[in-house]
Amino acid sequence: MFSYKLLFLLFFAQKVVLKKPNVLFIVVDDLRPNLGCYNYKNAYTPNIDKLAKSSFVFNNVFAQQALCAPSRNSFLTSRRPDSLKLYDFYSYWRDVAGNFTTFPQHFKENGYYTKSVGKIFHPGVTSNYTDDFPLSWSEIPFHPKSEKYKNAAVCPNKDGTLGKNLICPVWVDNQPSQTLPDMESLKEAVSFISDYKKNDPYFLAVGFHKPHVPFRFPIEYLKYHPLEKIELPQNRWRPSLLPTVAWNPWNDLRRRDDMKLLNISYPFGPMPDKITKKIIQSYNSATTYIDDLIGKLIKHVDKNTITVITADHGWSMGEHGEFSKFSNFQTATKVPLIINIPNLLQNTIYIDNFVELVDIFPSLVDITGVSKPLELCPFGTKMELCTEGRSFVRLLKDKPIKKKTLSKTAIFTQYPRPSTYPQKKPDSDRPTLKDIKIMGYSIKTPKFRYSEWIKFNQNFTVDWNTIYGKELYDITIDPEENMNLIGHPELSNIEKRLQVKLRLGWRYV
Numbered sequence: 001m002f003s004y005k006l007l008f009l010l011f012f013a014q015k016v017v018l019k020k021p022n023v024l025f026i027v028v029d030d031l032r033p034n035l036g037c038y039n040y041k042n043a044y045t046p047n048i049d050k051l052a053k054s055s056f057v058f059n060n061v062f063a064q065q066a067l068c069a070p071s072r073n074s075f076l077t078s079r080r081p082d083s084l085k086l087y088d089f090y091s092y093w094r095d096v097a098g099n100f101t102t103f104p105q106h107f108k109e110n111g112y113y114t115k116s117v118g119k120i121f122h123p124g125v126t127s128n129y130t131d132d133f134p135l136s137w138s139e140i141p142f143h144p145k146s147e148k149y150k151n152a153a154v155c156p157n158k159d160g161t162l163g164k165n166l167i168c169p170v171w172v173d174n175q176p177s178q179t180l181p182d183m184e185s186l187k188e189a190v191s192f193i194s195d196y197k198k199n200d201p202y203f204l205a206v207g208f209h210k211p212h213v214p215f216r217f218p219i220e221y222l223k224y225h226p227l228e229k230i231e232l233p234q235n236r237w238r239p240s241l242l243p244t245v246a247w248n249p250w251n252d253l254r255r256r257d258d259m260k261l262l263n264i265s266y267p268f269g270p271m272p273d274k275i276t277k278k279i280i281q282s283y284n285s286a287t288t289y290i291d292d293l294i295g296k297l298i299k300h301v302d303k304n305t306i307t308v309i310t311a312d313h314g315w316s317m318g319e320h321g322e323f324s325k326f327s328n329f330q331t332a333t334k335v336p337l338i339i340n341i342p343n344l345l346q347n348t349i350y351i352d353n354f355v356e357l358v359d360i361f362p363s364l365v366d367i368t369g370v371s372k373p374l375e376l377c378p379f380g381t382k383m384e385l386c387t388e389g390r391s392f393v394r395l396l397k398d399k400p401i402k403k404k405t406l407s408k409t410a411i412f413t414q415y416p417r418p419s420t421y422p423q424k425k426p427d428s429d430r431p432t433l434k435d436i437k438i439m440g441y442s443i444k445t446p447k448f449r450y451s452e453w454i455k456f457n458q459n460f461t462v463d464w465n466t467i468y469g470k471e472l473y474d475i476t477i478d479p480e481e482n483m484n485l486i487g488h489p490e491l492s493n494i495e496k497r498l499q500v501k502l503r504l505g506w507r508y509v
Contacts, residue, residue: 021342021368022305023107025205026294029068029119029212030325032314033336034287037348042231042280044224044288047295048309051338054345055307056396058337061355062411062444063313066325066332067430068212069122071312075357076103076121076136078374078387080412080506085460087416088432092128098382103361104136106385107203110370115192116141118185119207144184146177150209155216155258163257167282169219180216182208186293193300201304208293211286211315213252213324221285221292230277230284234480238268238321241484243469245438245453248316248326249422251429267422268321276318283317303342306367310360311335319480326415326429328442328451328471329481333413339396341367351395353407354444358389366393379507388506410501410509413442416456420468434458438468443502449473449481450498464503472498 036043037052038059064074065081069089074081077100081087084097093100104114114137121127121136123143131141154175155168172180189206196202210217238247249267253259262275271279298307316322316331325332337355362374377386390408416436418426426435439456442449450473455466472495473481485491501509 019304020111020201020370022201022302023112023203023364023368024298024301024305024307025120025203026297026307026309027072027120027205027207028290028309028311029207029209030313030315031211031287031290031311031336032317032331033334034284035291035336037338038336042225042229042284044284045291047291047298048338050295051298051307051309051340052348054347055338055340056345056349056351058339058351058353058355058392060352060411061310061335061337061357062330062333062413063311063335063357064412065414066313066327067415068119068312069124069126071357072120072122073126075312075360077101078103078358078361078389079377080358080388081414082460083377083388086126086433087436088430089122089124089126090432092125094128094132099384100382101385102132102136103364104203104205105132106361106365107368107370108136108138111200112203112370113138113196113198113200114203115139115205117189117192117204117206118142118144118182119209120205142185142188144179144181144188146175146179146184147181147209149176150181150216151214152176153257155214157258164214165258166214166253166256167258167278168214168216169222169282169285170216172218180218182210182290182293185209186297189297190300206297208290210290211283214256215279215282215286217282217286217289221289222281224288225281225284227277227281230280232273232276232280233318235482236273236276236318236321237270239482239484241486242320243420243453243471243484244422245417245420245469246327246440246451246471247422247428248322248324248332249424249428250323250326251424251427253323266424267428270321271318271323279323280317283315305342306364307338307340308360308364309336309338310357312357320482324429328413328415328440328449330444330449339367349396351392353392353395354409354411354446355392356389356408356411358387359392360389362387362389362391363393366391367396408509410443410445410506412502412506413444415440417453420453440469441502442471443498444475445498445501447474447476448494448498449475450495450502452499452502470495 036049108114155165374387417438418431418435442451451471453469455463
């Protein structure tokens with residue numbers, strides 16, 4: 001078993017006795033890898049970048065579904081969406097799928113004091129209106145009081161009125177309660193760390209809301225991202241060969257007051273370039289805001305605390321003409337993952353191997369030594385404690401891993417749709433469970449991404465014989481996934497091989 005102590009020995013070849021480490025688990029809502037440590041040139045994220053200089057930084061990490069609630073349910077239980085049967089916001093996995101043990105619950109049951117601050121589980125029915133308390137947490141989860149204003153008319157317009165806008169830089173002193181939700185979460189998390197006196201190690205999960213829409217952040221962060229330096233995506237138009245079922249019509253953005261004024265034709269009308277620039281500016285400014293809060297938080301972390309930073313999914317900023325998440329494109333599914341183990345590294349170790357968010361639970365079990373390694377979930381099981389991920393602890397070396405046996409050869413994502421053509425009702429981006437008629441399954445290998453949009457039945461089965469669309473992208477020559485190569489005769493054998501792998505599923509890669 002790979003434990004925290006053994007990892008330390010792995011690097012320093014010396015006997016060191018440490019108590020069980022604390023864990024600070026930070027989840028940033030809708031954060032794609034737009035960070036300096038990922039070489040995003042428009043980033044201003046000095047605090048995360050500083051932490052990354054002595055951390056493992058994972059370059060190829062993917063969510064299982066690019067929607068908040070299903071993704072969080074998935075990585076917090078280490079079960080894939082098809083096992084949870086939760087693709088929307090309106091079901092609680094313990095009621096409809098099984099009494100599965102969660103990530104924090106397992107730590108709690110093995111001697112940790114667990115605390116939730118902000119958005120970890122998606123609030124509401126999807127976490128039983130309690131954030132899964134008391135099963136997952138040692139105390140009632142904390143939610144900022146100012147969160148109730150997240151979609152309120154608090155965004156200043158040029159005419160002096162207030163609107164429910166997408167783009168919403170604000171003076172904090174003029175906001176309700178003179179604060180913002182993530183500021184409240186920071187204060188609560190710092191207070192918890194500062195006041196913690198128990199002998200048991202803690203597992204503190206902190207969920208920051210931004211850069212999730214609306215882009216409401218302190219206006220001073222705009223100075224780090226001047227509009228004249230914002231570059232538009234090269235591929236900001238809908239690919240001509242993209243199946244309509246794969247298109248994300250960004251319904252959520254269209255509902256915002258400032259976006260309504262643009263009167264963009266539905267569902268394929270392009271966003272004006274000047275607005276796309278403001279969206280990118282706002283997203284990056286909100287990311288810098290969160291970086292600042294993370295910097296203030298990790299200043300309070302001691303030398304026996306493992307820090308993990310990740311996200312629930314990515315966010316498209318105009319690539320393919322899309323915005324928000326709600327798709328299987330890499331821009332919507334790829335996330336950062338940074339793991340800092342104190343006193344272990346003197347520089348950044350980049351991990352290029354494929355990792356999925358379902359891998360985090362079993363990996364941190366191995367890193368901390370909180371228990372024996374998790375068992376792989378048997379097929380069709382309702383076993384309470386097991387994993388549908390794979391521990392990546394063996395990848396944590398001080399030099400690159402070349403043995404393919406240590407790495408996944410593919411990752412899997414999926415997204416549901418109510419119809420083959422984008423629509424507002426039922427919502428193509430966020431269909432309720434009863435409205436899902438199609439499931440888009442994707443497999444990504446080092447060279448290709450292949451997708452099939454399949455008939456989905458209400459009994460949670462799929463009809464692989466009814467296909468509404470296919471996608472095939474050659475990542476080696478088309479890393480931005482712009483050119484759908486389905487139907488090219490010279491690629492027919494590759495398509496067949498990927499189809500077999502996709503339908504066999506994650507257990508066989």
